[in-house]
Amino acid sequence: MKGIKREGWISYKADGMFSFLWQKRYLVLNDSYLSFYKSNRFSEEPVLSVALTSITNVSRIQLKQNCFEILRLTDQKDNVSPINSYFYESNSRKSIFISTGTEQDLHGWLDAIFAKCPLLSGVSSPTNFTHKVHVGYDPKVGNFVGVPDSWAKLLQTSEITYDDWNRNSKAVITALQFYEDYNGLGTIETNKSNPSLDLKPLKSPTKYIVNKRTNSIKRSLSKTLRKGKADSILPVYQSELKPFPRSAVNNNSINLEDEKPHENDRMYASRENATNLRTKQLKRKEQQAIQHHLQKHDSSATLKPRRVAPMAPVAKFHDGKAKIPKGNLLELKDADDSEEIIMKMKTVAIDVNPRPYFQMIEKAGQGASGAVYLSKRIKLPQKNDSKFLNSHCDRIIEERVAIKQIHLSEQPKKQLIMNELLVMNDSHHENIVNFLEAYIIDDEELWVVMEYMEGGCLTDILDATAEVDASNKSSPLNENQMAYIIKETCQGLKFLHDNKIIHRDIKSDNILLNSQGLVKITDFGFCVELTEKRSKRATMVGTPYWMAPEIVNQKGYGEKVDVWSLGIMLIEMIDGEPPYLNEDPLKALFLIANNGSPILRRAELVSEKTRQFLDACLQVNVELRASVGELLMFDFLLLACSPEEFKPTLKWY
Numbered sequence: 001m002k003g004i005k006r007e008g009w010i011s012y013k014a015d016g017m018f019s020f021l022w023q024k025r026y027l028v029l030n031d032s033y034l035s036f037y038k039s040n041r042f043s044e045e046p047v048l049s050v051a052l053t054s055i056t057n058v059s060r061i062q063l064k065q066n067c068f069e070i071l072r073l074t075d076q077k078d079n080v081s082p083i084n085s086y087f088y089e090s091n092s093r094k095s096i097f098i099s100t101g102t103e104q105d106l107h108g109w110l111d112a113i114f115a116k117c118p119l120l121s122g123v124s125s126p127t128n129f130t131h132k133v134h135v136g137y138d139p140k141v142g143n144f145v146g147v148p149d150s151w152a153k154l155l156q157t158s159e160i161t162y163d164d165w166n167r168n169s170k171a172v173i174t175a176l177q178f179y180e181d182y183n184g185l186g187t188i189e190t191n192k193s194n195p196s197l198d199l200k201p202l203k204s205p206t207k208y209i210v211n212k213r214t215n216s217i218k219r220s221l222s223k224t225l226r227k228g229k230a231d232s233i234l235p236v237y238q239s240e241l242k243p244f245p246r247s248a249v250n251n252n253s254i255n256l257e258d259e260k261p262h263e264n265d266r267m268y269a270s271r272e273n274a275t276n277l278r279t280k281q282l283k284r285k286e287q288q289a290i291q292h293h294l295q296k297h298d299s300s301a302t303l304k305p306r307r308v309a310p311m312a313p314v315a316k317f318h319d320g321k322a323k324i325p326k327g328n329l330l331e332l333k334d335a336d337d338s339e340e341i342i343m344k345m346k347t348v349a350i351d352v353n354p355r356p357y358f359q360m361i362e363k364a365g366q367g368a369s370g371a372v373y374l375s376k377r378i379k380l381p382q383k384n385d386s387k388f389l390n391s392h393c394d395r396i397i398e399e400r401v402a403i404k405q406i407h408l409s410e411q412p413k414k415q416l417i418m419n420e421l422l423v424m425n426d427s428h429h430e431n432i433v434n435f436l437e438a439y440i441i442d443d444e445e446l447w448v449v450m451e452y453m454e455g456g457c458l459t460d461i462l463d464a465t466a467e468v469d470a471s472n473k474s475s476p477l478n479e480n481q482m483a484y485i486i487k488e489t490c491q492g493l494k495f496l497h498d499n500k501i502i503h504r505d506i507k508s509d510n511i512l513l514n515s516q517g518l519v520k521i522t523d524f525g526f527c528v529e530l531t532e533k534r535s536k537r538a539t540m541v542g543t544p545y546w547m548a549p550e551i552v553n554q555k556g557y558g559e560k561v562d563v564w565s566l567g568i569m570l571i572e573m574i575d576g577e578p579p580y581l582n583e584d585p586l587k588a589l590f591l592i593a594n595n596g597s598p599i600l601r602r603a604e605l606v607s608e609k610t611r612q613f614l615d616a617c618l619q620v621n622v623e624l625r626a627s628v629g630e631l632l633m634f635d636f637l638l639l640a641c642s643p644e645e646f647k648p649t650l651k652w653y
């Protein structure tokens, strides 16, 4: 690069939103600009370029060793990378702090900058010491100071301590950034027009974890109620189940009365278990309330559009192979163009009212986007619809199917639904829940018809087994059963990965079982398809407790995030729950970013083979983490029982 007057590595921080964050940068001074680069290769854009004509003062400051402050006018246009432009535009920032490696280096920079800036007198004032507030913990206030307000509030209610900050402040910041971006808290806080908005900091997991985990509990409780194994607090949840929409139940036979608990069956739960269950349920209920709150505001028409996409982790396939150029899946973006999405849905969904074709039997579960009903096919649609005819499936009158009913106008993120539809439509494999067909009714309602998985999800099995095992000292499943579930899930994942699809939300809630004990992956809303054209994704999705560290750290990620989540799911099977589930979600994110591979609490309950497998899944270094293809070769999977042998586990349903 021409015209360089001085260059070298420095630490810098800006007097703005991230005023406590020192970042290593390569600083370059030329005739017109002071530019901050991420590396000493000048091929990339600088993260910040300050016009020398805007610099009004440079002075030494006692903020850090060998440190000086640059004061500048902010009405001048800096060259700012897009990622930084958001807070450059929204905050009036006046100072930049620079810390050099040595005292000599500091003087070199001061002299060089003074020599080049027209608004400076040419004489530096290096002894002008100023005390600035920087991040710290104020015992009087009982909170962190020097951080943005929204973060201070989050920190106040989280379990992150000052020790955590001292141990790894970078991981705390990572967790905060991630949490805020993931929850879109910026949107909520700027919505001053909505007086009903509660700006209290969130204590609970993000909206997705809330709905995944809570829904599963809700569904599990609903089932428990039907089967009559109820605890005294269960009716609270019963009242929260959405009634089946009237228009859809014509002449059908749902009887929610059947869901009432049976007194006799309460003996199944020990007192200790009931207390544990109650604590868990109350925690999840609180999370659910926040989920409803967030969703309500998320879809509110009065909301300002969200700020530009948060810092984007880049998804790319680990093997670097050419991607399948399909490019059908939609990115999770803020502008949700309903018309475009509904048009796209119609390429997969049949555009007729399916109500005459099905009889609803009972509600099987409640998802974030809609309810799932067990239904019976009573009539076939006219066979002149190509989407129906082209399908590989045979439909049989009287067959039992699951129907997910989604009210499109109520969906803040239609892309997720569209993705689910596209992936299911294209993914026929024995370990993937079989999609049969979909219907779109008046551009308003979407019915997704799929095979019915009567065994419920793995979470229910784990919860139910824990409920019976009052001592809570053994794992919910034995090793052969664990190996079976993992083997089947691996096979489903192999199919997805071979087709360049990352699931991104593998966890026990998304593993369903049928009455034959077969295991299938579901919930493809977060799937991402990697294409040659679009190999970068600007979304952070998944459920934090199962999330790979590279996602939390907002690094590029690939298909191996599913391997990490699979490892966490194996921990669920051994320990009964994923690591950090009892921590508040912000702290959990911090622990994922800070701790590396989580520790198995009940390691003594499983053999070396299982531990080796787990080790291969939970490598923080993605290069060292196994691929699903490699996992399928592990001895642990030879322990797998047969579906027949697994079936007795389903007896609790």
Ligand SMILES: Nc1ncnc2c1ncn2[C@@H]1O[C@H](COP(=O)(O)OP(=O)(O)OP(=O)(O)O)[C@@H](O)[C@H]1O
Binding pocket: 211, 212, 215, 216, 219, 364, 365, 366, 367, 368, 369, 370, 371, 372, 402, 404, 433, 450, 451, 452, 453, 454, 456, 457, 509, 512, 522, 523, 525
């Ligand atoms: N094919 C199926 N057979 C039986 N039960 C199902 C089937 N699909 C989903 N369910 C159950 O219905 C409930 C809701 O499912 P859904 O996929 O809508 O949940 P979700 O993934 O939590 O929500 P969403 O996808 O709307 O974000 C879940 O608890 C799930 O176990």
